[in-house]
Amino acid sequence: MKEKNHLCDLNTCREIGQSCAMFNLRKASRALTQLYEEILKPSGVLPTQFTLLVVTRAMEPVAISRMAEVLVMDRTTLTRNLKPLEREGWVSVRQSSQDKRTREVRLTKKGMRRLERALPLWREAQQRIRTSLGESRLDRMIEDLTVVASRAATI
Amino acid sequence: MKEKNHLCDLNTCREIGQSCAMFNLRKASRALTQLYEEILKPSGVLPTQFTLLVVTRAMEPVAISRMAEVLVMDRTTLTRNLKPLEREGWVSVRQSSQDKRTREVRLTKKGMRRLERALPLWREAQQRIRTSLGESRLDRMIEDLTVVASRAATI
DNA sequence: GGTTAATTAGTGTATATACACATATCTATG
């Protein structure tokens, strides 16, 4: 008997480490983020910042809430994540003329140049993980991740 | 021509948002973490804290570096993530008697009780995403994530 | 046995994340 009285006996906890979706997702996220961070380093752009530059470019001009929605990121988190980019002058965040509540994010020329500098490095990082995992497996995983992101937000 | 002169033309940036492994992994990670956080809330245990309790339980007594390695987490991050758990009295972190450099993490009785309280909620969260995705798909994804975590750390 | 290497860990600083709460603006309704 011993341990078996507990919900969280040893075997259970070892099993959780291998089966928990959240744990494994966060772990992989840390690992991959570190890889991208290292490769992106020469460009002076951090992983999240690269993402924000790309999404800004793809959606500009875009309201903070709308952008946060696409990123599945809390609105207030995005506000704060944009600060370093504003400070560097890579993006501008200005009040909309139509709706004075809304603040619109845009990529600046400087931000565009920085993104151009980071892009080849991103390709390198992407290629490395792609080669290591195999194309079909990576594509499959990204598809799964997309589903998780949309489901988790609505379940 | 117009935009095509840039490496980061519109279509490229839109494509990156859909194909970047890092972006999609982080996005899914945020989404799933929010789901688990909401469900775990009544237990007073945050997602990362739940993970630390489980891993501590599975490995105790365990050195910080060893635990960080398993978590694919920077050692200094783990040191700081353990602080709230120490403050709550859920884990103890004490110098090893064998090696005075090493500090060993252990689950306390209080931590065990808290973990017992959180476990049913974790099962609920796990079940929800499992049902939503389908067992085989979730298992497959977790397998892929495990490979990513180990590969990314060594590439 | 003493000096150097390697190992283990913490701090300073900066970014990333989100909840609770507060503020400003807009829209719809009477």
Next chain:
DNA sequence: CATAGATATGTGTATATACACTAATTAACC
């Protein structure tokens, strides 16, 4: 058109994350 409800945003606070640097201890080598 005044006001109530909805919408868009920012701040305070706490946790999560990692790099650069530093300190202490151990192991290895001569």
